[in-house]
Amino acid sequence: MTTTPTTAYGNAFTAHMVLSTWTEQDGWGEPRLTPMGEIPMHPAMVGLHYGQVVFEGLKAFRGEDGALALFRPEENARRFRASARRLAMPELPDELFLRAVDDLVARDGHVLGDDGSHSLYLRPLMFASEPDLMLRPAREYTFLLIAFVTGGLFGDADAISVWVCHDQSRAMPGGTGDVKCAGNYAPTYLAQNQAAEHGCQQVVWLDSVERRWVEEAGAMSLFFVRGGPGDARVVTPELTGTVLPSVTRASLLELAADLGHPPVVERVSLEQWRKECESGEMTEAFSCGTAAVVTPIARVRDRGGDWVVGDGAPGPVTRALRSALLDLQRGRTPDTxxxxxxxxxG
Ligand SMILES: Cc1ncc(COP(=O)(O)O)c(C=O)c1O
Incomplete structure (x- = not known):
């Protein structure tokens, strides 16, 4: 394990973590800031066996004035509770969630230097820590929060190619696609490998009933742009229960309106995506999320043939939305x- 921050994604952990436990008897204990390190684990821990595990992902930024700030942590606290509820786990009160992220950023935020391309990614996690193999919700849970430095935020993101997955599903009606539980992610790796074999960086997920409607790209929300910069309409699929209510998606919907592109929330079929790109009506597409920020989509690879989105380069609306989000997060525009x-x- 390394505790030396670098710009590698996913393993440049900071020096501390926050821990708290929940028991039936005492509820949540006060979150404790401790040195980053290994945690004791019983081999019969419920989370490990039956997947009672939920998590979140959010970021802290250093503004141009040097001050540190978290981006919309209240939204992550709320979604963390929704995820816990879905998995019959105790909800962590927002106040404890926010105190935990504040404490860790206050303690370890100094690792964010002047490099404006860096941010601090925070990973709250809750797992069933009771050692008991009965199939029922556990009676003991652990909350922990860790952080790592991530880089590569500025400049235009490289446009990606996406692979449409027809034979596997990420989410199903009545399932867990609209929450962030650990079990949603490993089942996507096989399709991710297939995408890579086809020269693509991400998988496009279709709805699992009609296999017709476009839902998400990898672990990111999807957006489309119809029309040119003057009359562009920004479109994103609706939250049908099989799409994660992404904080970035919700934020971009508001920022798009600010930029004069009234957003439209509606279902978009794969066929529409292809036809509208071919006719020129659809000019841009991009994926977004806390980790990915705003990532332009250049090309779609499908079993029926490939198509290019717009001219294959990051479009003006995608770039404007990406800048609007980063400018806000870095304190370059007022946080109205x-x-x-x-x-x-600290
Ligand atoms: C399945 C999925 N969709 C979309 C997102 C983007 O969500 P957010 O903008 O809240 O990071 C994520 C990442 O959390 C995700 O896991």
Missing amino acids: RGWMRPVAL
């Missing part, structure tokens, strides 16, 4: 909606 939560270094 109170989305940034300032944290003072």
